[in-house]
Structures are given as C-alpha cells and as structure tokens.
Amino acid sequence: MERSKKNILVPTDFSKVADYALQHAVRVSEVVGEAITLLHVVSSKTEVEEVGERINKVVAQIEQKYSIKPNAIVAIGDIPAEIARVSEEISASLVIMGSESVKGKDNLSGLRTLDVITKAKVPFVTIQEPPINRRYDDIVFPIDFTVENKEKHGWISYFCDFYVSKFHLIKPNVSDPELVAKVDLNMASAVRYLDERGAKYTVYTVPGAKAYQEEVLDLAVNIRADLIVVMTTKMNDDSNYKLEPHEEYIIGNAGHIPVMSINPR
Numbered sequence: 001m002e003r004s005k006k007n008i009l010v011p012t013d014f015s016k017v018a019d020y021a022l023q024h025a026v027r028v029s030e031v032v033g034e035a036i037t038l039l040h041v042v043s044s045k046t047e048v049e050e051v052g053e054r055i056n057k058v059v060a061q062i063e064q065k066y067s068i069k070p071n072a073i074v075a076i077g078d079i080p081a082e083i084a085r086v087s088e089e090i091s092a093s094l095v096i097m098g099s100e101s102v103k104g105k106d107n108l109s110g111l112r113t114l115d116v117i118t119k120a121k122v123p124f125v126t127i128q129e130p131p132i133n134r135r136y137d138d139i140v141f142p143i144d145f146t147v148e149n150k151e152k153h154g155w156i157s158y159f160c161d162f163y164v165s166k167f168h169l170i171k172p173n174v175s176d177p178e179l180v181a182k183v184d185l186n187m188a189s190a191v192r193y194l195d196e197r198g199a200k201y202t203v204y205t206v207p208g209a210k211a212y213q214e215e216v217l218d219l220a221v222n223i224r225a226d227l228i229v230v231m232t233t234k235m236n237d238d239s240n241y242k243l244e245p246h247e248e249y250i251i252g253n254a255g256h257i258p259v260m261s262i263n264p265r
Helices: 016-032 044-065 079-089 110-118 147-160 175-199 213-221 245-253
Strands: 005-013 034-044 071-076 092-098 123-128 138-142 166-171 200-205 228-233 257-263
Touching: 005 016, 005 147, 016 034, 016 044, 016 092, 016 123, 016 138, 034 044, 044 071, 044 079, 044 138, 071 079, 079 092, 079 110, 079 123, 110 123, 147 175, 166 175, 175 200, 213 245, 228 245, 245 257
Parallel strands: 005 034, 005 092, 034 071, 092 123, 138 166, 138 228, 166 200, 228 257
Antiparallel strands: 123 257
C-alpha cells in the first residue's frame, strides 16, 4: 500500500491506555496507509535522553509485532500546546490518544485531555479501552442543532474512501419548533451528503425517555458502533473551542467505543 504523506499522531505517557491508543492507531494505519508518529512531552532537557531510549524501545516492539515502524518525537514544554504544535508540524490527519482520566466522567472540565481536544486543529480520537474491531465500519453521528454540526459531514468522504462505512444518524427528541427546524436542517444536509457519496445510512430519533447523550450511547452499544463522531463549538474569539455537556458525557462514558472530536474550521 502506498503511504500517505500525512501522519497519525499518538501521544504517549507509556501507560496501558496509551498502548491501547497505539493499537488503535496501528489498525487505522493499516487501512489508510498513513505513518504513525509517537510523541512524548517532557518538562525539561534532562529527561530527553532517558525518554528517547524508552520511546525507541516502543518503536522496536511495534515494528517487530506489526511490521510498522513509527516515527518518534520527544518534545519539551506544555503537553496540550506541544501536541497541537507537533500535530501541525507533521501534517497529522488524526491525533489518537488514550485517556484513563476521562473514564466515567460526566464533565471533563479541568482535565488535561479537554485542553488537548480543544486546542488541536486536527480531529482528536480518545481511547479508553483496547480495540475490538479492526475497522470503523459502523459510525455514529449524533445530529444536533448547532451550525458546527455540518462540518462533520466532510469526514464522511474520509470514511467512505477507506472504509465500507455505514452511518447511524441520531436525532434528539425535541419539541421546540426552532430547535426542530435546526436539527432537521442539519439532518437534511447530512443525508444529502451521504446520498451524494452513495453511502449507507440509517436515521434514528431517540425516544426521549433519558438524556440525549445517554440514549446516543445506548444506541451506539446496541448497533455495535466502531466510532462516535462529535463536534466542538467555536468560542466567540474564534481561537478556542469547547465541548458541550452532552459531548463531554459521551467522551467520558463511551467505554470501548472510540470518540472522534472535530474542531470546526
């Protein structure tokens, strides 16, 4: 397979969940033909040599096990800032990162993972558990009423190019006429994009018996989803992004299902 010039960036702290993220990255790399770059961020120059040796051992293990040789970078500085900087520097298409800290959280405020997600310009995939499936063939797209929601549609092309994906579009159960109109507009946009790509999809409306985010996760588990895609919201100053409470809940409680967070351009 011809290799793309883009990279999949995998920040690592050498933890078990970081290894899970690397396993996910290997599986994506095998499909899309993109190289993997490992990144560890240290706080001072005195740590660079020791960490360099450690990260090179991980590279050797991955090469031996999967016949894929990742690149390795040791950076000095603030972790979220360095992940964002390196992702641009190496033309990363995705950042795939394990995060034990988000597990079971309804609110990610104050967590370093949230800082990374809302600073990196490239899509960010959070991992809590090792991969179950080899491919992203069943993808959940929660459809909400925000303008940014439409930007998820561009990633339909990515998945259609590399995967035989079926998309599961999930609408909230809302009654307010203004919100209904906005949700329907976003749904119509998604369906039109899918039809143009000849993609398979199913549209669901949650029953409304529980919070929307809980019902999204229930559906994702029931259909054995391989990925959930959420969209951050652009702040007023256009320099930062935020996750809405329902998106934070999904990221924190997705369990074995990876969650891709996309920052709008």
